[in-house]
Amino acid sequence: xxxxxxxxxxxxxxxxxxxxxxxxxxxxxxxxxxxxVRGNGYPIDIRGTAVDVVDRMGVLPQLRAAHVDTxxxxxxxxxxxxxxxxxxxDMMSTTAGHDIEVPRGELTSVLxxxxxxxxxYVFDDSISTIEQRxxxxxxxxxxxxxxxxxxxxxADGLHSNVRRLVFGPEREFRHDLGFxxxxxxxxxALGLSHEVMAHxxxxxxxxxxxxxxxxxxxxxxxxxxxxxxxxxxxxxxxRDLVARAFADGGWEIPRLVAAMRTADDFxxxxxxxxxxxxxxxxxxxVVGDAGYAPALLSGQGTSLALVGAYVxxxxxxxxxxxxxxxxxxxxxxMRDFVERGQKIARTxxxxxxxxxxxxxxxxxxxxxVLPRLGPAKALVTGGAERATRSIELRDYxxxxxxxxxxxxxxxxxxxxxx
Numbered sequence: 001x002x003x004x005x006x007x008x009x010x011x012x013x014x015x016x017x018x019x020x021x022x023x024x025x026x027x028x029x030x031x032x033x034x035x036x037v038r039g040n041g042y043p044i045d046i047r048g049t050a051v052d053v054v055d056r057m058g059v060l061p062q063l064r065a066a067h068v069d070t071x072x073x074x075x076x077x078x079x080x081x082x083x084x085x086x087x088x089x090d091m092m093s094t095t096a097g098h099d100i101e102v103p104r105g106e107l108t109s110v111l112x113x114x115x116x117x118x119x120x121y122v123f124d125d126s127i128s129t130i131e132q133r134x135x136x137x138x139x140x141x142x143x144x145x146x147x148x149x150x151x152x153x154x155a156d157g158l159h160s161n162v163r164r165l166v167f168g169p170e171r172e173f174r175h176d177l178g179f180x181x182x183x184x185x186x187x188x189a190l191g192l193s194h195e196v197m198a199h200x201x202x203x204x205x206x207x208x209x210x211x212x213x214x215x216x217x218x219x220x221x222x223x224x225x226x227x228x229x230x231x232x233x234x235x236x237x238x239r240d241l242v243a244r245a246f247a248d249g250g251w252e253i254p255r256l257v258a259a260m261r262t263a264d265d266f267x268x269x270x271x272x273x274x275x276x277x278x279x280x281x282x283x284x285x286v287v288g289d290a291g292y293a294p295a296l297l298s299g300q301g302t303s304l305a306l307v308g309a310y311v312x313x314x315x316x317x318x319x320x321x322x323x324x325x326x327x328x329x330x331x332x333x334m335r336d337f338v339e340r341g342q343k344i345a346r347t348x349x350x351x352x353x354x355x356x357x358x359x360x361x362x363x364x365x366x367x368x369v370l371p372r373l374g375p376a377k378a379l380v381t382g383g384a385e386r387a388t389r390s391i392e393l394r395d396y397x398x399x400x401x402x403x404x405x406x407x408x409x410x411x412x413x414x415x416x417x418x
Contacts, residue, residue, distance in 0.1 A: 002320065003027055004029065005151045005153060006137070007028055007030045008031055008032075008127055008152070008153070008154050008161060009032060009154065009156035009288075010108075010123070011155070012107060012111065012289075012305045013157075013309050014155035014156070015112055015114075015115050015119075016053075017312060017313055018119040019118075019312065021316070024316065024317035024397075029122065031144075033124070034124070039105035039109065039226055041265070042209060042220070043068050043104070044107065045101050045299045045302060046063065046099065046100040046101075046102070046301075046306065047099045047100075047299065048303060049308040049337075050303035050304075051099060051100060052305045053393070054306065056310075056393075056397075059356075063110060064100065067100050068194070068211035069101070070195065070209075072085060072086070072088060072194065073085060073086060074197045074348075076197060078201075078250040078251050080252075082392075083364050085370050086367050093108035101211070102210070107302070124143065125142055125381075126141065126142045127161055128140045128141055128142050128151055130162070130165045130166060132282045133142060134250055136149060136283070137149050137150070137152050137283050152166075152285075154250065154285070155287050157289045158269065158274060158289050160291075162286060162290065163276075163286050167176035176271070176272045178224050178225070179223065179224050179297070180222065180270055181222040181269060181270075181271055181297060182267065183219070183266075184260055184263035184265055184267065185216040185218060186217055186259045187216055187219075190210070194211060200353065200354060201250075203225075204223045204245065204353065205352055206222075209253075219256050221242050221257070223246070223353070228241060235359050238268040241268075242257070242268065260272040269296060273292075273294055274289065275342070276291055279291040280323075282326075286303070287308045288305030289297060289301055292304060292338040292341075294342045295342075297345075298341075298345030298354055300342075301388060301415045303341070307391060310396075311330055313396070315329040315333065315396075317396050326335050333391070337391040340386075
């Protein structure tokens with residue numbers, strides 16, 4: 001019976017999966033290549049069914065308290081003159097007041113603190129090799145001693161190491177949407193509060209994201225481009241790519257580029273989706289962005305990760321630890337939900353980074369008229385909202401109670417070989 005499960009990645013999907021696995025009586029071990037949980041980061045959304053997941057975890061009050069409450073988005077021209085804008089609630093048909101927006105670092109910290117006393121975390125290390133056997137998985141590490149575990153799960157993001165080792169090269173599954181995104185903190189808030197201010201030229205977006213509870217706003221620079229080849233570990237090379245893309249920019253772009261050069265929390269990546277025909281192979285699985293990243297700027301990734309972690313752990317519990325039963329069930333439960341989320345995400349880049357002046361003009365007109373549509377705005381925004389609630393959560397904890405009624409929960413045996 002499955003007991004020890006090694007999880008690669010301590011961002012969002014990894015700690016969430018570890019929480020549910022421990023709750024169901026398994027022994028999760030999380031390995032993370034960074035030296036500690038990563039803080040800071042741009043705001044992220046927890047939407048629809050994912051809000052129910054964090055509620056069942058018991059962390060909803062903390063996340064509600066950290067809600068940044070972005071109230072408005074404003075688009076400006078090169079002189080800073082407002083061309084369009086709207087209140088965020090005007091974009092929502094049914095979910096206003098339900099969904100949560102928090103700084104990424106706040107969510108990762110909450111998940112880590114909620115699990116650190118029950119879960120073994122190994123920082124500053126990563127998986128080197130994975131050898132699947134009939135009775136377990138033999139894993140070697142960059143720094144630590146080898147271990148033998150029952151299952152391995154990749155929760156290690158868009159550039160997943162586990163996916164590469166088990167399923168094949170990233171290029172087989174990554175689908176670039178034609179955009180690149182840079183985010184970093186900046187000192188100057190332009191006097192903004194609870195607001196996004198953005199400036200577009202064809203194929204480019206620059207802006208400030210000033211939210212509640214953060215001392216420094218997040219700056220963003222995103223641009224359309226064919227596939228770029230760069231070193232994912234070379235931040236200076238990435239900064240050069242962004243600077244070249246905005247070399248002739250007006251508005252506040254020169255100041256943003258200068259701040260990017262010295263930002264200590266600079267982040268850069270492609271706006272890409274991961275599309276895989278299957279998320280499991282033998283005793284290995286992937287969850288969250290490692291298996292089905294919907295793309296940066298989509299607003300869907302965190303929710304897919306939280307729901308995926310809940311379902312994967314729950315199906316393992318429902319199957320009594322039999323991955324041969326649990327993994328296909330996980331695929332069945334999540335497939336439609338993931339595909340709906342990814343389909344919605346593919347429209348986000350076109351709206352935020354129009355490639356022509358005519359499309360910028362059209363986007364601004366739609367933004368301006370949307371608040372006046374009343375109930376009819378569901379025709380524009382309702383698809384995204386329905387996608388975030390297109391899965392019904394099974395109460396796996398209640399199933400556990402029913403199966404173990406009258407007896408103690410199953411003991412989590414230690415199958416780690418040191």
